[in-house]
Amino acid sequence: MGQETVKTRRKPRADSLRNRELLLEAATHVFSTGGPQASLEAVARRAGVGIGTLYRHFPTREALFEAVYRHEVDHLADLAGLLSFEPDPVEALRQWLHANVRLVAAKKGMIQGLQLVAHGSSELKAYSFERLTExxxxxxxxxxxxxxxxxxxxxxxLLRTLLGIFYSQxxxxxxxxxxxxxxxxVDGLRKR
Incomplete structure (x- = not known):
């Protein structure tokens, strides 16, 4: 009988994690200024890595858009955690909702690509809905x-209202x- 080998999953290397973050930041910038058709080469250049490194992390344009979308959702979720320590809970909620508006405004060029990715993936929709609802x-x-x-x-x-505000403008x-x-x-939410 041969010995069974157990494959252990290694943690990603620090430089690999750093490259992934650089690529996400670069993609967010490039897609928000150049729209969904902005080149992946421009993303790699801005991140300071080769195109091969980009494709190792994100094999398709859709995979990169999905990762950027998740990154933005995670950013908003993390922001809610930080704002939960604000002394005024109504102001904390207002700040979080304003951050959503500013994010959409800053990422206008990226919205079309993000919507295509989000609407195409039920798992991604469920992930973003769960994170933002929480x-x-x-x-x-x-x-x-x-x-x-x-x-x-x-x-x-609250989320439906926010989406309505985005789509009505x-x-x-x-x-x-x-x-x-x-x-x-938010003023209408105040208890009288």
Whole structure:
């Protein structure tokens, strides 16, 4: 009888992790300024790595868009965690919702590609919905527990409202109007 070998999964090397982060940051910048058709070569150049390194981490354009999308969702979820330590829970919620608006505004050139990836993958939709629902739920829950926000609104309601604000804005200068609508909505959430 031969000995069974157990394959252990090694941790990625530090330089590999660093390259992945550099590629995500570069892709976020390149796609947000150049749109979904921006070249992968431009991403590799901006990250300071070869195109082979990019393809080792992200074998397709879609894989790169998906990773960027997940990265942005994770950023918003992490931000909610940080804001949960703010003394004013209503202001923390407002800041998180504003960060969503600013993110969408900053990534306008990337939105089409991200939407294609997100709408094409039910796993990615479930991942982003779960992460963002949990994030906004944390902030909403703090406000409800403090007696400052209504308890009849769910995290899903908040996300639907935010998406409605994004999709209803068709003009180039939509960001100020979206921020104003977020403020009106948050004020409407206050417990009277």
């Amino acid at each position: 994030a906004v739920g944390l902030l909403l829950g703090r406000g409800v527990a403090a007696g400052e926000l209504r308890a009849d609104i769910t995290p899903e309601d 068709g003009t180039a200068d939509w960001q100020p109007a979206a921020l104003r609508l977020v403020d009106v909505f």
